[in-house]
Amino acid sequence: MNTKTNHQHFSLQPGTKLVVRVLQDVVRTQTFTDYADLAETLKCRCARLKIPYQWLVHDAITQLERGGRTPLIARRAPRGGEAVVSGRRLSPDISKAEAARLSRELLARYRGAA
16 A cells, blocks of 8 residues: 655755754854855855855755754844844843943054054
8 A cells, every 4th residue: 555645855965964964053053143144154164164065055954944943043023133032032242332342442452552
C-alpha cells in the first residue's frame, strides 16, 4: 500500500548543512532585525572561515527557519524602538547620550596621547 504525502520536498545543495551550522552559531550569538543584516553577517563569517557560501545563504536561512525553534529575526516593538525576541524585550546596550559621552572621552584620550 502506497500512501501519498502533501509535504513539499526541500532538497539541500551540497555544503548547505555546513552553512546552516555556521548560521546556527551566528543567531545564537547575535540578534538581527532584518534578513539583509543576517545574510551579510553569515557571508562574512563563512568567508572568514573559508567556507564556500555562494548560492547557499538563502537555502541555509530557509532550512533553519523551517525548523522553527529559534526566531532568526527579532520583531520590532511598535513603539519605543526596542526589539522583541520570543516575548522578551531587548534593551539597547547603551543610550545615545551614553554613547556620545563615551565618544567624547575616547576622543579626548586620543588627543591627549598624541
